[in-house]
Amino acid sequence: MADRTVLPLRLIRAGLRAASRVGAGVADRVARTGVATHPAVVDPQAAATARRPVMIRFGDREVAVERGRTLLEAAREHDVDLRSYCGGNCSCGTCRVEIVARPEGLSRRQSMEEFALGMDAARRGDRLACQAEVLGPVEVRVPDWF
Numbered sequence: 001m002a003d004r005t006v007l008p009l010r011l012i013r014a015g016l017r018a019a020s021r022v023g024a025g026v027a028d029r030v031a032r033t034g035v036a037t038h039p040a041v042v043d044p045q046a047a048a049t050a051r052r053p054v055m056i057r058f059g060d061r062e063v064a065v066e067r068g069r070t071l072l073e074a075a076r077e078h079d080v081d082l083r084s085y086c087g088g089n090c091s092c093g094t095c096r097v098e099i100v101a102r103p104e105g106l107s108r109r110q111s112m113e114e115f116a117l118g119m120d121a122a123r124r125g126d127r128l129a130c131q132a133e134v135l136g137p138v139e140v141r142v143p144d145w146f
């Protein structure tokens with residue numbers, strides 16, 4: 001009898017976890033692109049805005065990038081000198097940048113990024129360029145490490 005009540009609860013929990021993962025994926029995609037992907041809810045004006053390039057200022061250089069790219073990808077595309085010893089795997093911290101203005105132009109920081117940044121840098125609002133996705137205009141400073 002006890003097995004009959006435990007099994008449905010496990011299924012319900014598994015279902016809730018799966019639904020939560022799907023919901024988080026959709027929310028991230030909408031935040032990144034500004035577009036809901038279901039054809040019934042696509043707004044043509046929002047879709048056009050999402051396709052427009054976003055301006056990033058790296059120090060004294062301003063570059064245009066596709067929305068949803070990471071700061072590291074943007075730096076590589078435009079020959080900005082930004083180190084990335086782990087290749088963008090969120091483990092070395094060498095791609096750390098300081099956010100000078102408009103931090104809202106980047107995706108939210110995730111727990112792995114905070115861990116790799118360390119408490120002081122995270123508290124200052126620094127970001128790892130390999131993890132921060134560009135959602136809108138932003139101004140960053142690349143520290144001179146060497």
Ligand code: FES
Pocket residue numbers: 083084085086087088089090091092093094095096116128129130131
């Ligand atoms: S490139 Fe290593 S943490 Fe970003």
